Amino acid sequence: MAPAENLLQHETSPYLLQHASNPVHWRPWGEAALAEARALDRPILLSVGYAACHWCHVMAHESFEDAATAALMNRLFVNVKVDREERPDIDHLYMSALHALGEHGGWPMTMFLTPEGEPFWGGTYFPPEPRWGRPSFRQVLQGVAEAYQAQRDAVRQNADALRQALAAQSAARPGAEIEPATLDQVTAALLQATDPEQGGMRGAPKFPNAPIFRYLWQDGFRTGGRAGIEALHLLLRRMSLGGIHDHLGGGYARYATDAVWLVPHFEKMLYDNAQLLELLALAAADRPDPLYAACAAATVGWMLRDMAAPVGGGVAFAASEDADSEGEEGRFYVWTEAEIDALLGPDSAAFKQAYDVTPVGNWEGRTILRRVTPTGDAMAEAGLARSRDILLAARARRVRPGRDDKVLADWNGLVIAALCRAGAVFDRPEWIAHASAAFDAVMAAMAGPDGRVRHVWRLGRSTAAGLLDDQAAMARAALALFEAGGEARRLDQARHLVAAAQARFGDHDGSFFATADDATDVPLGAEARPRTAIDTATPSGNGMLAEVLARLFHLTGDPDFATRARRLVAAFGGLGNALASAPTLLAAADLLEDGALVVIAGDPVAGVTQALLRTALAAPDPALAVLRAGTVPLPPDHPAHGKTAPAGEAVAYLCRGGVCAPPVADPAALAALLRHRRGPT
Incomplete structure (x- = not known):
C-alpha cells in the first residue's frame, strides 16, 4: 500500500511538481495507483491538466491547496494527477469519455473512475462554492463517493456505456479513397465557417486552428482557387497585428478570448508557434510581406531565447510558458x-x-x-x-511566467519541420542548422533500441513511452531536413521511424493506433485502444504519418509507400462529415495523388544549382517534394530516373502524375512554374 502522502515529489513533470506540496495524497498515473484503489475499494479521482493552464492553477489554489477539501479527497478517493502533455494518451482516453457524457472538454479535467480505470462520471473545473449553476467541488466529491458506494449498479451501467462509446470511437472507419469531390465538399464547409472580417473561424474564443488553415492553403493550390489561400493570409495578418501576438518578445499565445484577437489567454505553447511559423513561411512564399518576415524572425527568436531546453548533450525546445506570473494572468x-x-x-x-x-x-x-x-x-x-x-x-x-521545460518529441518535430520551411523561405540557413541540431539532440537522448522515439525528456529522464504522434512528427521532421540539406542519413532516419511505427502501432487495415502494442499502463483493454485521424490543436499522428508515407513515395519512387499511404487514408475514408475534422489526413491524400517532385540536377556547390534549390524549397505549395539528383536511387520506371544536367549547367525537373516537364534552368522560371499546379488562373 502506498504511504498516506503526496507522491508527486518524485516526479519530473513540472505540472506534477506544481502539485507536490498539496495536502492531497496525489499519486502519479500507473498500475500502483489502480492497485491501491482496488485494495481499498475506492473510486479514483483523476485530475488532468498542464503547467501553463490558468484554470488548473485556479482550481489548485481553491481546492487542492485547501486542507479541508484535501482531507475529503484523501478519505473518499485514490487521487491521481496526470500531466496531459506527458501522457496525452491518458488525457485523450478520458477526454473522449467526457465528451461521450455530453460535456464540453477542457482543463483541468476531473474524471471519476472505477478501480479498474473505467470512467463513470466527470467534468472540468469545479468551483469551491456553488456558482454559475455548478455544484461546489466538495459537493461533487461527496455525491460521487456516495453514488459509488450505494448505487453500484448505476455506476456499472455508466462505466459500461462509456466503455462501449470509447470502443466505438476507436474503431476503424474504412471507406473509399478520398476523391477530389470529397475534398471540394470539405473545403466548402470549412470556408463557410471562417470569419471573413477577423480571420480564423467565426465567433469567440479565437483559436489559430493551424491544421485547418494549412489544409485550406494547400487546397487552394489543388483547385487553383484563392479562397483558402486568402483565408490564411487574413488569419495571419489579424493575429499578427492583434494582442494574441507578443509584439515585444515574439511568439503567439494559445488563443484569444474575444472575437477580434485582442485579449489572449496568455500562455504560449510550442506547438502553436511551430505551426504558425510554418504558415508564416508559406504565406510569405506566396506574397512576401515585411509583417510575415518580422513575425517569423521574432517567433524563432522567442524559441531560441526563451524555449531552448537541454536534452542529453544537446539543445531542443521546451513545451510552454505559463499565462500567470505573481499569481495574476497576463501580468508579465x-x-x-x-x-x-x-x-x-x-x-x-x-x-x-x-x-x-x-x-x-x-x-x-x-x-x-x-x-x-x-x-x-x-x-x-x-x-x-x-x-x-x-x-x-x-x-x-519583471517576474517571468513559469516555464514548462520538458522536451516533447512530437512538438519538437513540428518545430524542426517549421524551421526548415521558414529557413528556406526567409533565407535563414542558420534556422535550418538549429533544426538539425535539435533533431539530433532529441534522437540521441530519446530514441530507443527498437527505433522508436520516446515521448518526453526532463532532468535526465524519459518518463513516458513514445506515442504514434512522436514517431510521425519526428519522421516528418527528418524528411524536412532531408529536403533542406540533402543528407541521405535523414531519409534513412525517416524510414526507420516509419518502420518502428508500423511494427508497434500499425493495424491490419493500414491505420495506426495512438499507443504501442506493448503499452502496459493504458486501461480498458484493446477494444478501447485509441485510434484517430481527427486533428486537435496539433495534427493527428495518422494524418502526419500519411503525409510522411506520401512524401517518401515521391522522394524514393517506392510504390510500397504509396500503397501504405492509400490504405491509411482509406482506413478513415468512412468518417463521412467528420472528415472535415481530419484536414491533415486530407492534405496527405492530396499530396499523394496530386503532389509533385522537383529534381535538381547539377554541381551541388554551383551558384545556379543552389539558386534552383532555394527556389524549390521556398515554393508556396506544400504538396511538393524536393530531391537532389543522385541522392536517392530511383526505380527505372520513375519519371525522374536518370535525370541529369548538361555539363557545367544546372536544371530543375518538375515531375507530376508520372511525367516530368522539360528541364528549367532559370530560377525565376522555376518559381513561376511552382506557383500553380494547373497553370495561372
Whole structure:
C-alpha cells in the first residue's frame, strides 16, 4: 500500500511538481495507483491538466491547496494527477469519455473512475462554492463517493456505456479513397465557417486552428482557387497585428478570448508557434510581406531565447510558458500608459498611437499591445523598433511566467519541420542548422533500441513511452531536413521511424493506433485502444504519418509507400462529415495523388544549382517534394530516373502524375512554374 502522502515529489513533470506540496495524497498515473484503489475499494479521482493552464492553477489554489477539501479527497478517493502533455494518451482516453457524457472538454479535467480505470462520471473545473449553476467541488466529491458506494449498479451501467462509446470511437472507419469531390465538399464547409472580417473561424474564443488553415492553403493550390489561400493570409495578418501576438518578445499565445484577437489567454505553447511559423513561411512564399518576415524572425527568436531546453548533450525546445506570473494572468505582458511614458519619454506618443495605449487601457484598465496603425516609413518604423527594444528590456526585469521545460518529441518535430520551411523561405540557413541540431539532440537522448522515439525528456529522464504522434512528427521532421540539406542519413532516419511505427502501432487495415502494442499502463483493454485521424490543436499522428508515407513515395519512387499511404487514408475514408475534422489526413491524400517532385540536377556547390534549390524549397505549395539528383536511387520506371544536367549547367525537373516537364534552368522560371499546379488562373 502506498504511504498516506503526496507522491508527486518524485516526479519530473513540472505540472506534477506544481502539485507536490498539496495536502492531497496525489499519486502519479500507473498500475500502483489502480492497485491501491482496488485494495481499498475506492473510486479514483483523476485530475488532468498542464503547467501553463490558468484554470488548473485556479482550481489548485481553491481546492487542492485547501486542507479541508484535501482531507475529503484523501478519505473518499485514490487521487491521481496526470500531466496531459506527458501522457496525452491518458488525457485523450478520458477526454473522449467526457465528451461521450455530453460535456464540453477542457482543463483541468476531473474524471471519476472505477478501480479498474473505467470512467463513470466527470467534468472540468469545479468551483469551491456553488456558482454559475455548478455544484461546489466538495459537493461533487461527496455525491460521487456516495453514488459509488450505494448505487453500484448505476455506476456499472455508466462505466459500461462509456466503455462501449470509447470502443466505438476507436474503431476503424474504412471507406473509399478520398476523391477530389470529397475534398471540394470539405473545403466548402470549412470556408463557410471562417470569419471573413477577423480571420480564423467565426465567433469567440479565437483559436489559430493551424491544421485547418494549412489544409485550406494547400487546397487552394489543388483547385487553383484563392479562397483558402486568402483565408490564411487574413488569419495571419489579424493575429499578427492583434494582442494574441507578443509584439515585444515574439511568439503567439494559445488563443484569444474575444472575437477580434485582442485579449489572449496568455500562455504560449510550442506547438502553436511551430505551426504558425510554418504558415508564416508559406504565406510569405506566396506574397512576401515585411509583417510575415518580422513575425517569423521574432517567433524563432522567442524559441531560441526563451524555449531552448537541454536534452542529453544537446539543445531542443521546451513545451510552454505559463499565462500567470505573481499569481495574476497576463501580468508579465500588459502595460499602463504611465509605464510607457516613463520608459519611452519623447518617443512615447508615437508608440502609444501605434500600439493602442490609452489612459484607460484596453483590458481591465491596462493595455495589451496591438498594432492599430498602418506601417509607416522607414524612419517611423525604426523608431517603433527602438521603443519595442526598450520595453522588452524593461519587461525582462519583471517576474517571468513559469516555464514548462520538458522536451516533447512530437512538438519538437513540428518545430524542426517549421524551421526548415521558414529557413528556406526567409533565407535563414542558420534556422535550418538549429533544426538539425535539435533533431539530433532529441534522437540521441530519446530514441530507443527498437527505433522508436520516446515521448518526453526532463532532468535526465524519459518518463513516458513514445506515442504514434512522436514517431510521425519526428519522421516528418527528418524528411524536412532531408529536403533542406540533402543528407541521405535523414531519409534513412525517416524510414526507420516509419518502420518502428508500423511494427508497434500499425493495424491490419493500414491505420495506426495512438499507443504501442506493448503499452502496459493504458486501461480498458484493446477494444478501447485509441485510434484517430481527427486533428486537435496539433495534427493527428495518422494524418502526419500519411503525409510522411506520401512524401517518401515521391522522394524514393517506392510504390510500397504509396500503397501504405492509400490504405491509411482509406482506413478513415468512412468518417463521412467528420472528415472535415481530419484536414491533415486530407492534405496527405492530396499530396499523394496530386503532389509533385522537383529534381535538381547539377554541381551541388554551383551558384545556379543552389539558386534552383532555394527556389524549390521556398515554393508556396506544400504538396511538393524536393530531391537532389543522385541522392536517392530511383526505380527505372520513375519519371525522374536518370535525370541529369548538361555539363557545367544546372536544371530543375518538375515531375507530376508520372511525367516530368522539360528541364528549367532559370530560377525565376522555376518559381513561376511552382506557383500553380494547373497553370495561372
